[in-house]
Amino acid sequence: MTELVATDLSVEYAGQHGPLCAVRPLDLELAAGTFLAVTGPSGAGKSSLLWALAGALTPATGTVTVTGERVTDRERAATLGIALIPQGNGLAGSLSAEENILVPLVTRRVDPAEAFRRTDDALELVGLADSRRHLVDELSGGQQQRVALARALAQQPRVILADESTSDLDAGNRARMIGALRREAQRGAVVVLATHDPEAAAEADAELALDQSVATWARPLPG
Numbered sequence: 291m292t293e294l295v296a297t298d299l300s301v302e303y304a305g306q307h308g309p310l311c312a313v314r315p316l317d318l319e320l321a322a323g324t325f326l327a328v329t330g331p332s333g334a335g336k337s338s339l340l341w342a343l344a345g346a347l348t349p350a351t352g353t354v355t356v357t358g359e360r361v362t363d364r365e366r367a368a369t370l371g372i373a374l375i376p377q378g379n380g381l382a383g384s385l386s387a388e389e390n391i392l393v394p395l396v397t398r399r400v401d402p403a404e405a406f407r408r409t410d411d412a413l414e415l416v417g418l419a420d421s422r423r424h425l426v427d428e429l430s431g432g433q434q435q436r437v438a439l440a441r442a443l444a445q446q447p448r449v450i451l452a453d454e455s456t457s458d459l460d461a462g463n464r465a466r467m468i469g470a471l472r473r474e475a476q477r478g479a480v481v482v483l484a485t486h487d488p489e490a491a492a493e494a495d496a497e498l499a500l501d502q503s504v505a506t507w508a509r510p511l512p513g
């Protein structure tokens with residue numbers, strides 16, 4: 291069973307006046323099926339925490355493991371089944387919605403027929419089947435967020451780290467996205483959603499609040 295564990299994890303950046311601490315050391319143990327919201331004001335450290343969990347930056351201290359396997363960098367994280375949906379979505383603007391989903395699957399040597407099937411399913415799930423051939427640059431911010439979620443879902447990840455993935459969505463699409471994340475957790479994934487939105491956070495099983503780089507449980511994990 292997937293378990294995402296962070297031990298003594300902290301993040302620092304080089305600031306003009308010495309190191310700037312973005313995430314103070316924290317421990318986190320998330321079992322398969324957990325849906326966690328990470329909340330906090332702008333600059334609190336939410337993205338930094340997600341990037342460290344995703345192996346996308348080197349932590350100042352501590353380790354991240356998935357089912358006991360150490361996350362050392364982004365490549366290793368992808369191999370371990372960690373999908374990061376970055377703030378600003380990270381899509382290739384000059385490729386179509388469909389290509390953005392297909393390319394990472396083909397790169398990971400998913401059988402082409404299976405890759406097309408997963409792409410169809412993911413686009414259907416986020417309500418963008420009719421926009422599959424549109425260039426990402428020609429989609430709205432909210433539509434781009436939905437493509438970014440579809441791209442992550444198609445990878446059938448063990449861990450989904452979604453950074454502000456509902457911020458540009460209307461109420462209907464936000465509910466659809468939260469529903470998709472919830473289903474991923476029910477499938478056995480660990481889901482972490484960084485959000486400013488109290489309504490989105492309320493849908494999660496637990497809420498970890500960051501304030502000036504310090505994490506506290508606003509709503510602890512059940513059990």
Ligand SMILES: Nc1ncnc2c1ncn2[C@@H]1O[C@H](COP(=O)(O)OP(=O)(O)OP(=O)(O)O)[C@@H](O)[C@H]1O
Binds near residue numbers: 330377
């Ligand atoms: N690449 C970087 N170099 C230096 N400082 C950074 C860098 N990225 C973030 N920071 C700083 O780290 C702190 C935490 O930033 P972070 O982006 O993690 O916050 P956040 O909670 O995700 O904010 P937001 O809600 O606005 O996205 C902030 O003080 C920010 O200025």
